[in-house]
Amino acid sequence: MSGGGPSGLTPEQVERVVAIAMDLARGGDTEQLMEFIDHGLPVDTADADANTLLMLAAYHGHAGTVRALLARGADPDLRNAxxxxxxxxxxxxxxxxxxxxxxxxxxxxxxxxxxxRAAAAMFGRAHLLAD
Incomplete structure (x- = not known):
């Protein structure tokens, strides 16, 4: 999302929208987060540390939010900073x-x-990656 573009938002407003969306992802508020995306927030929006909405939802254990983001086209492999x-x-x-x-x-x-694979081995969860 770029400020002053088609959205008509200032850079400060864009920053606030992104911060709210990140909080929704962290909290697993799937319905509200999907409203943001359905109204034009890019699904792979990231914060200053390159954490995407998907990264935050995944890290905080919100499988439903992760599913919804993936269904909207989120890239499961975008890495943070x-x-x-x-x-x-x-x-x-x-x-x-x-x-x-x-x-x-x-x-x-x-x-x-x-x-x-390395994380799974470190934390005793290799069975989760087995085919």
Whole structure:
């Protein structure tokens, strides 16, 4: 989302909208978050640390929100500024259902630092990535 563009929002307003959307993703408020996306917020919007809506929803264990974002075209492999992928974040947090949703969506198990495979091994969750 760029400020002053077709949305007619100032950069400050765009920043506030993105902050609200990030909070909705963190909190798993799927319905409200989807309203933002349906009204033009790009599904792969990211914060200053390159955490996407999907990353935040995954990290906080909100499988329903992750499913909804993926259904709207979110990229399951976008990594944040620390080179972390959403599936590795979900493994770290023990969000097993989110891991399954992302794996089923084709998330790259070898991307990021640590990769999902490495994170699964570190945290005793390798069974979640088995075929």
């Amino acid at each position: 620390r080179d972390q992928a959403p599936i590795a974040g979900a493994l770290f947090k023990g969000a097993d259902e989110v891991v399954t949703v992302l794996r089923d969506a084709g998330a790259d198990l070898d991307a990021g630092t640590p990769s999902a």
